[in-house]
Amino acid sequence: MIDTSTPTATERAHAPRMGRSAWGRIAICIVLALPAVVFRVTGFAPNAVVDLLVFGGAVVAASFLLAWAAEAAQKDISGALAIAILALIAVLPEYAVDLYYAFRSGYDPAYEQFAAANMTGSNRLLLGFGWPLVVILSLLVARRSVKAGSLPASATKVLQLETSSRLDIGFLALLAVVAFLIPLMGSIPMWFGFVLLAAFVAYLWRASKVSDGDDEDEEMVGMAGNIASMPTRARRWTIVALFVVAAAVILSSAEPFAEALVASGSALGIDSYFLVQWLAPLATEAPEFIVAALFALRGMGGAAIGTLIASKANQWSLLVGSLPIAHVLGGGTTGGLPLDGRQVEEFMLTASQTVLGVAIIIALRFHRWSAIALVALFAVQFVVTDTSGRWVLSVVHLVAALVVFWVHRSSILPTLAAPFRRAGAAAVRT
Incomplete structure (x- = not known):
């Protein structure tokens, strides 16, 4: 719900204001973005590698800027909807780059591979690296509380997810199953894209209907905390300004950054597919990882992993659903975005990894050994790069998922039912 309370004159007089150091960080980000704006306006493009550094930076x-503003906005938008919106906004940079590739592929078939490459890379990076990072940090932080006697010893071995994550996990589970239709069809048809977009709308709608009456305001950290501490009117204007500036920079930089990635591969003798699949997601998702890590370091591991789970659901619904539409708008056929053999393998590997991730968290517990296993399996894919290796790794994911699902079988039905549960039920997302 939106916070509409109006502060009194006394409250306004004593309200904390954002310090110089916080404004300095915003200024640094703007200064780093200025060269890209100059390059874009003047058309100056010295070479692909310089373009990559300038527009990537x-x-x-x-x-x-986007991540800080999105997190601070939770001060005015509370509950489950805030987490879903934060997760959506945090991945907008990735969406801008990926949708450009999909749009370009509509009139340049050589770019068809890059749309799927960017999506599968960012998706696997989020689960294979982001999730374990948050868990390990949370468990390390929990050691202090265990020593102080405020938490049981098990808190250093297992991260307990918040019950509010049940809805996100339920949607992600359904989307993971549906995702296997993509490699089976060998493409992402337009009709399938609209189905995924409808699923995303349903996800946001359900999140907005979940009661949050018993939720406590979560402590914001770092820059988001500085912005959130401002007086209401100044805070909202600051958040809007950050959104506008960040969106303008991202939209103006997405195309040249995407083009520079492809061109830099040829210039440096590196596979362009590799750069698009892994370097672009590292750039666009770094702030999201940092925000989640800050939550974990402040002992808010449940909220941190909850945000990353919501981001994963956003990727499988909104992002994948938008790809065929962008492809058609760029001049492609109404059949949707075609996939070659490599893309089919990549989607299969990504979907199987998602199923394993769902199996691990379906009981609302994330064990440290599960985090280590996810990282190890994520690292293996950089060694196993051939067709047979990707299929074998996909099978390994699915077999491991079946075993974990059996262990957590009592949580399967409640999780799958969570997206369809009547809003306002007594047990919120349980």
Whole structure:
């Protein structure tokens, strides 16, 4: 719900204001983004590698502004909807780059591979690296509380997820199953894209209907905390300004950054597919990882992993659903975005990894050994790069998922039912 309370004159007089150091960080991000704006306006493009550094730096800087503003906005938008919106906004830089590739592929078939490459890379990076990072940090932080006697010893081995994550996990589970239709069809048809977009709308609607009456305001950290501490009117204007500036930089930098990635591969003798699949997601998702890590370091591991789970659901619904539409708008056929053999393998590997991730968290517990296993399996894919290796790794994911699902079988039905449960039920997302 939106916070509409109006502060009194006394409250306004004593309200904390954002310090110089916080404004300095915003200024640094703007300065880092300025060269990209100059390049874009003047058309100056010395070479692909310089373009990559300039526009990539601008995307990262704007991503930080976006992440700070999105997190601070939770001060005015509370509950489950805030988490869903935060997760959506945090991945907008990735969406801008990926949708450009999909749009370009509509009139340049050589770019068809890059749309799927960027999506599958960011998706696997989020689960294979982001999730374990948050868990390990949370468990390390929990050691202090265990020593102080405020938490049981098990808190250093297992991260307990918040019950509010049940809805996100339920949607992600359904989307993971549906995702296997993509490699089976060998493409992402237009009709399938609209189905995924409808699923995203349903996800946001259900999140907005979940009661949060018993939720406590979560402590904001870092820059988001500085912005949130401002007086109401100044805070809202600051958040809007950050959104506008960040969006302008990202939209103006997405195309040249995407083009520079492809061109830099040829210039440096590196596979362009590899750069698009892994370097772009590292740039666009770095702020999201940092925000989640800050939550974990402040002992808010449940909220941190909850945000990353919501981001994963956003990727499988809104992002994947938008790809065929962008492809058609760029001049492609109404059949949707075609996939070659490599893309089919990549989607299969990504979907199987998602199923394993759902199996691990379906009981609302994330064990440290599960985090280590996810990182290990994520690292293996950089060694196993051939067709047979990707299929074998996909099978390993699915077999491991079946075993974990059996262990957590009592949680399967409640999780799958969570997206369809009547709003306002007594047990919120349980």
